[in-house]
Amino acid sequence: MNFASPLISLDGLEQLQYPTPSLTLSPNIPQEEPEPKQDFLALAPLPDDDVLKELVELFFKHFQDVVPCFHKSTLLDDIATRKLQEESPLLLYSICAIAAQRHCDPHIKRLEQDWFQQSKFYYDLTERYPKPGLRTIQAAICIISHSSTTGDFSAGYICLGKAWRQVCALGLNHMDAESEHLSFDPVPEPEGPLKREECRRALWTLFILDRNHAWPTGLPPAIDEKHFMVNLPIADADFQAMTQETSSQIEGAVLTRNFDALVSISPNISGNGAANALHYLCIAYILLGRAVEEIHSLHHSHDSYCYLQQLQRIDDQLIKFRLNLPRPMLHVLEAPENARFHVTWLNCALNAIAMLLHFRTANFASDEEDENTRFLRVVAAAKNIALLVKDVSRMDIDLLLNPHIGGLLYFATSVLLIHWRQTGDPTLRVDIDVLTLVFERLNEQYWFLGLKYKLALEYDLQRNTESIAHLKRRGLRGLLADCSKWKFVKERAEGQINRAIT
Numbered sequence: 001m002n003f004a005s006p007l008i009s010l011d012g013l014e015q016l017q018y019p020t021p022s023l024t025l026s027p028n029i030p031q032e033e034p035e036p037k038q039d040f041l042a043l044a045p046l047p048d049d050d051v052l053k054e055l056v057e058l059f060f061k062h063f064q065d066v067v068p069c070f071h072k073s074t075l076l077d078d079i080a081t082r083k084l085q086e087e088s089p090l091l092l093y094s095i096c097a098i099a100a101q102r103h104c105d106p107h108i109k110r111l112e113q114d115w116f117q118q119s120k121f122y123y124d125l126t127e128r129y130p131k132p133g134l135r136t137i138q139a140a141i142c143i144i145s146h147s148s149t150t151g152d153f154s155a156g157y158i159c160l161g162k163a164w165r166q167v168c169a170l171g172l173n174h175m176d177a178e179s180e181h182l183s184f185d186p187v188p189e190p191e192g193p194l195k196r197e198e199c200r201r202a203l204w205t206l207f208i209l210d211r212n213h214a215w216p217t218g219l220p221p222a223i224d225e226k227h228f229m230v231n232l233p234i235a236d237a238d239f240q241a242m243t244q245e246t247s248s249q250i251e252g253a254v255l256t257r258n259f260d261a262l263v264s265i266s267p268n269i270s271g272n273g274a275a276n277a278l279h280y281l282c283i284a285y286i287l288l289g290r291a292v293e294e295i296h297s298l299h300h301s302h303d304s305y306c307y308l309q310q311l312q313r314i315d316d317q318l319i320k321f322r323l324n325l326p327r328p329m330l331h332v333l334e335a336p337e338n339a340r341f342h343v344t345w346l347n348c349a350l351n352a353i354a355m356l357l358h359f360r361t362a363n364f365a366s367d368e369e370d371e372n373t374r375f376l377r378v379v380a381a382a383k384n385i386a387l388l389v390k391d392v393s394r395m396d397i398d399l400l401l402n403p404h405i406g407g408l409l410y411f412a413t414s415v416l417l418i419h420w421r422q423t424g425d426p427t428l429r430v431d432i433d434v435l436t437l438v439f440e441r442l443n444e445q446y447w448f449l450g451l452k453y454k455l456a457l458e459y460d461l462q463r464n465t466e467s468i469a470h471l472k473r474r475g476l477r478g479l480l481a482d483c484s485k486w487k488f489v490k491e492r493a494e495g496q497i498n499r500a501i502t
Contacts, residue, residue: 094142277342
């Protein structure tokens with residue numbers, strides 16, 4: 001489901017004079033007198049203080065829930081004192097790249113790609129023990145998230161693996177483990193409850209991004225759950241209320257690999273009763289990761305009893321998880337206003353897990369009746385997502401403009417399209433049209449991401465009856481392995497981009 005945007009190439013890097021293979025000179029070839037070195041930083045400098053403050057405010061207003069790992073007042077203080085400009089311009093470049101699209105000044109918007117390239121360049125320079133560690137990991141998270149919206153999937157994938165290795169080198173992956181773990185160099189723990197909680201949120205955001213990269217591609221995740229011992233995050237309202245002087249805090253739930261025990265643990269409730277949808281979202285992504293690990297495993301035949309037994313076990317865990325969720329976490333209309341973004345995301349993920357588990361290749365079924373029953377469960381989960389989209393649209397469309405749920409929505413749309421073409425149910429076509437409009441809105445904010453799904457759906461609608469039946473028979477793995485549409489999407493996207501440029 002991932003391919004590079006036509007605009008992602010070495011040409012853009014060469015224009016900024018970044019080191020690329022084509023710019024590297026061989027020492028064996030005589031060269032002309034070198035020109036005075038050009039300061040590449042001057043080609044894409046950080047904005048002045050006033051614009052920088054505007055961009056950071058836009059980032060927190062529109063993207064804090066997308067990458068929920070920043071303590072706002074601390075970050076603003078570090079910018080006001082110029083501490084961040086000196087210690088981690090990398091983070092500021094990545095934040096500016098994300099926020100630029102929301103700025104009212106067209107000149108600022110045009111700098112988005114320059115700042116993004118600059119952030120990638122800075123991150124490439126980081127080593128095993130980055131300093132400052134937390135700010136570097138947060139910058140990597142921003143780069144990974146933004147790369148998925150611009151079509152630079154290769155950069156995001158490589159960045160994800162590097163960030164996880166840096167987390168392990170810093171020892172942050174076992175920051176809440178009770179026993180001592182091997183560390184090659186003494187790395188001090190984050191100081192104070194605030195910094196520790198910010199680290200937890202950064203690591204869980206990285207975990208979620210990792211699973212989001214794995215499920216639609218079949219590529220193995222970077223983060224091994226067995227080497228991840230980080231307690232679940234507290235509610236965002238409680239986190240943002242913390243200060244550097246905070247000596248104690250509400251403790252997040254202790255992570256355990258026993259899923260039955262994990263889902264029975266409710267997040268600690270603060271005095272103000274703040275909702276903690278992120279707690280449940282993290283658990284959902286643990287389950288999503290385990291489902292994907294089984295579905296894409298190379299060690300089980302996919303018609304074996306062991307494979308089917310493992311999927312059934314995960315399905316049972318999904319049912320228990322749903323039954324343990326508080327009602328506001330399952331019904332976005334009843335969720336607190338400040339939790340609706342993550343509640344929407346949570347329910348998309350839960351229904352996607354159900355679709356992943358039941359959308360199997362036809363010959364895995366014991367008989368045709370079992371196959372049809374299982375596919376109806378897939379359709380039911382897809383309908384749940386369509387209903388969720390309708391409910392959210394009645395409140396705030398911005399809740400749907402989440403780059404992390406774009407693939408989940410497209411997966412649901414594909415299932416509905418298959419069932420509509422085979423049954424002719426007009427209500428399914430209504431749901432498909434609603435989801436198509438979401439891709440239109442997504443295209444306005446994340447131009448490449450929205451365009452990709454919009455064109456992919458256009459291709460699917462043109463499929464003949466035989467092709468639709470073939471997609472259904474092949475199940476999830478066949479749907480993900482079908483690359484015919486992406487050639488069509490790439491060609492159409494290139495055509496639209498070229499017309500826009502000319």
